[in-house]
Structure formats: structure tokens, C-alpha cells
Amino acid sequence: MVLEMIILRKIISIVLITIFVLLAAINSPAIAEPVTDLDHGAALFKANCAGCHANGGNIVRRGRNLKLKTLHKNKVDTQAAIAAIVTNGKNNMSAYQDKLTTQEIADVSAYVLRQAELNWK
Numbered sequence: 001m002v003l004e005m006i007i008l009r010k011i012i013s014i015v016l017i018t019i020f021v022l023l024a025a026i027n028s029p030a031i032a033e034p035v036t037d038l039d040h041g042a043a044l045f046k047a048n049c050a051g052c053h054a055n056g057g058n059i060v061r062r063g064r065n066l067k068l069k070t071l072h073k074n075k076v077d078t079q080a081a082i083a084a085i086v087t088n089g090k091n092n093m094s095a096y097q098d099k100l101t102t103q104e105i106a107d108v109s110a111y112v113l114r115q116a117e118l119n120w121k
């Protein structure tokens with residue numbers, strides 16, 4: 001009887017530990033999206049991008065704006081694709097790899113994608 005109790009307790013604690021480890025894994029940022037700071041992204045956008053892309057437009061090349069439909073069409077509709085353009089630049093848009101850190105580029109790219117999804121409202 002005592003032995004059975006001990007075994008039962010062991011089983012329960014193993015089950016609880018397993019659940020805990022699984023929950024920790026699900027919540028871990030390594031598995032979720034990379035952590036980005038949208039407020040910081042908004043400030044970076046205002047300082048670096050709004051001159052040409054105010055309200056998600058493009059005053060230099062209108063067809064290359066930041067509206068969701070356009071981003072889909074031009075296949076720039078992921079955070080990584082936006083970050084690639086910001087990092088390396090494209091035609092009349094200059095590169096930001098010497099001006100912004102990788103983290104800042106991730107933040108501003110996440111902000112652009114979020115704003116596009118909100119239709120820049």
C-alpha cells in the first residue's frame with residue numbers, strides 16, 4: 001500500500017513536470033515570432049521612413065507603397081522581406097544597414113507589416 005502510494009506520487013510528479021516543460025516550450029520566444037518592439041518601430045518609422053512613406057504611401061514611386069495589397073503583389077508581405085529591403089535598400093530607397101541595428105530593422109519592419117494589416121489607420 002505504501003509502495004503503491006510512492007509510485008503513484010512519482011507518476012503524478014512526472015506528469016506535472018512534463019506539462020510544465022511543454023508549457024514553457026510553447027511560451028518560449030525561440031518558438032514564437034522573434035520579439036519586436038512595435039512602439040519603438042513606430043518611432044523609427046517616423047524618424048526614418050515617413051518622409052517618403054507617410055501613411056503607408058510612397059511619394060517617390062507610388063506603385064511601391066506599403067499598403068497590404070501592394071506588399072502582397074510585390075511579395076514584400078513578410079517581416080523578413082520588408083527587413084531585407086530596409087537592410088539593403090532598393091533603387092531610389094537607400095539601405096539602412098549602417099543607420100539601424102538588426103533589432104531596429106526588425107522593429108520597424110514588424111511595425112510596417114502591422115500597420116499594413118490595419119490599413120494604416
Ligand code: HEC
Nearest residue numbers: 048049052060061064065070071074076082090091092093
Ligand atoms: C527617400 C525615400 C524613402 C525612404 C526614406 C524610405 N523609402 Fe522605402 N521605398 C522608397 C522607394 C522609392 C521604394 C521603391 C523601390 C523600388 O522597388 O524601386 C521603396 C520601397 C519600400 C518597400 C517595398 C514596397 C513595395 O510595395 O514594394 C518597403 C517595404 C519600404 N520601402 C519600407 C521602408 C522603410 C521601413 C523605411 C524606413 C526604414 C523606408 N522604406 C524608407 C523610398 C523610400
